[in-house]
Amino acid sequence: MKPPSIKDIAQALSISIGTVDRALHGRSDVSPSTRARVLKKAEQLGYRPNLAARSLKLNRRVRIGIYFPRDIASFFDPLRAGVRAAASAFTGVNVELVFRTFPRLDEGDLELLATDAGEKFDGILVAPGNPDHIGPALNQIASRGVAVVCVASDAPRSERLASVAAHAHASGAIAAELFSRTIRKPGYLATITGELTTLDHAEKLRGFAANLAVFAPHLSLLPALESKEQPELAYRQATALLSHTPHPLGIYVSTANSIPVLRALEEKNLFGEVQVIATDLFLELVPYIESGKILATLYQRPFAQGKTALELLLRHLLNGEPPDTITRLAPHIILRSNLDLFTGYLAEVDDTANTGA
Amino acid sequence: MKPPSIKDIAQALSISIGTVDRALHGRSDVSPSTRARVLKKAEQLGYRPNLAARSLKLNRRVRIGIYFPRDIASFFDPLRAGVRAAASAFTGVNVELVFRTFPRLDEGDLELLATDAGEKFDGILVAPGNPDHIGPALNQIASRGVAVVCVASDAPRSERLASVAAHAHASGAIAAELFSRTIRKPGYLATITGELTTLDHAEKLRGFAANLAVFAPHLSLLPALESKEQPELAYRQATALLSHTPHPLGIYVSTANSIPVLRALEEKNLFGEVQVIATDLFLELVPYIESGKILATLYQRPFAQGKTALELLLRHLLNGEPPDTITRLAPHIILRSNLDLFTGYLAEVDDTANTGA
DNA sequence: TTGAAAGCGGTACCAA
DNA sequence: TTGGTACCGCTTTCAA
Secondary structure, eight states: OOOOHHHHHHHHHTTHHHHHHHHTTTSSSSOHHHHHHHHHHHHHHTTTOHHHHHHHHHHOOOEEEEEEESHHHHHHHHHHHHHHHHHSSSTOEEEEEEEEEEEEESSHHHHHHGGGSSSSOSEEEOOOHHHHHHHHHHHHHHHTTOOEEEEHHHHHHHSSSSSEOOOOHHHHHHHHHHHHOOSSOOOOEEEEOTTTTHHHHHHHHHHHHHHHHHHOOEEEEEEEEEEETTTHHHHHHHHHHHHHOOOOOOOESSSSOOOOHEEEEEEEOOOOOBBEEEOOOOOHHHHHHHHHHHHHEEOOOHHHHHHHHHHHHHHHHHHOOOOOOEEEEOOOEOOTTHHHHHHHOOOSOOTTTTOOO | OOOOOOHHHHHHHHHOHHHHHHTHHHTOOOOOOHHHHHHHHHHHHHHOOOOHHHHHOOOOOOEEEEESSSSSHHHHEEEEEEHHHHHHHHHHEEEEEEEEEBTTBBBHHHHHHHHHGGGSSEEEEEEESSSHHHHHHHHHHHTTTEEEEEEOOOOOSOOOSSEEEEHHOOOOOOOOHHHHHHHHEEEEEEEEEEEETHHHHHHHHHHHHHHHHHOOTTEOOOOOETTOOOHHHHHHHHHHHHHHHSOEEEEEESSSOOOOOOHHHHHOOBBTTBBEEESSOGGGGGHHHTSSSSSEEEEEEEEEEEEHHHHHHHHHHHHHOOSSEEEEOOOEEEOOOTTTTHHHHHHHHOOOOTTTT
């Protein structure tokens, strides 16, 4: 049967559809009695508003600014693709996406945000580096009435509306558990991260250290190396690290910057001797997983992050839904045996269905 | 700016919107020349049809029958929830869901489908057991013009439009890889499944055996035990299995029917001696993972399966999009360290954002 | 406080 | 082959 419309309600009560609309939305200037009658009848008929009609009439348009870094394109490109996918899935809404790019996390971001102060965005997505640096800027933007959503990492004490990221603590914990089950002899492990001022990076390390202490007391942990996402620096650090005797039994690379580390291992001929857990997935990493040279990579599902973040922002902006403040996606553990399920999407875009939801 | 509408195209060419509509849709009775002019102008203006207006006008309604078993509710209930979620996300479409329940996989399904032969569904979702049994029934339904989508398992040589399931072969392969990295001493492994006539179950076993042979030549494999999803049978089989000396070094339970097996292990006091990999996640399983008594469970993401399946079916029915014939979701590997990310959803519903997409 | 009516963009029907 | 127009359900403005 045809679902009931406001017309049906109006007819049943012999009033006009205008009055029904006002009553349903609790607008001013409706007598309490008719209001009650309308609400009751709507309930009784099982009235559900027709969203197509509503959005056709309202014809909302929304402008969103997206601030992501250029570096680590293997992560941020699929993140952008996820944002686009979410935008096009929103039927009946005119979503304008303005992509802005700064050089790298915690570098050039403030300047770019300042440049764009004149833009009138309804909301922005931003990948924050150091929360202490970017927090005040986000607060200022938020105070202008712009909805701010953090993606990929977080700036917890800022006025951001919400944040979407992979569960960093769990990523670290998983790495620790995998090492603890794989490495039997006593020794030490190393970690290479981006910058510990980035919340996501610090959180991974905390998860790693905490779980290592509990599950693998035979493995000790070196202080984390900060590669600042720079390949050359990571390479030098890894080379220095591997020159020690005895060498570490495992290395956890907690950002996508793993290739230089693997190159260092190759040169020192230490594959097999040193277990590696990497982060994220991109073409150059595939052969290392296929050949068993690395134990696993922890996939942060950038596409899903971008899609989730924009969906949440649009639902807030358009429907007034209060968003979950903190959304943390479960990272996928990619091993040799399930690698194939994820490689198809390196060229493509959508990990929501086939690898994700 | 306001996006261009058919009116803008009509105005620019000094023709009527009716003609524009016909030209855009390649309907009959439009002169090739005007057709070309319209298409060119649409392209030039960047015309995108307003979906809200379209669905308001068309006001489509769609009836979907959903045939799932009652047994293994921990799996099929979230599957149903995912279906409902997908339905309510489709704005501007009146989707009627008719849930039908048969006793268990490959039991009572044919009778139920026959009973419903009079129902006029636009499409159905069905969890197939034995493809040889259900295939002809699905073919018959499909021949009546009903779109048939298989969920959770598949009936590959039937006339189903598409199939959505967890990647069974990868599940088995992952289990094999985890065992191969965890169990060092030589011995044998056992597997308990539902029925090998169910494609999903057989496929898991194939993935398991194939990868075990390659990565763990020190581990041999017993013939699979078929518990037919019956707890008592699984318990008896596990008890018998564990009475042998030497006992198996690991057991892969490839369906949700793992609790009886764990009970048998408990009684034989073999936790720690025998590694276990389970399938799916439900409340009773949580303490076993928390305490480290089982190595991992392979989560088939039922919610995401249901959501994906209905989305795909509706897109086909409403937009005529040719669906991916085969969709295989990547199973989540749940360990002690990432268990928390999934338990929140045992009570709730949506694993798309926080655990999935 | 309420009623009446215009109009959002697209589709489909009838008339020309 | 084309033009003109009613209508889908809702929101909003203007009048009463």
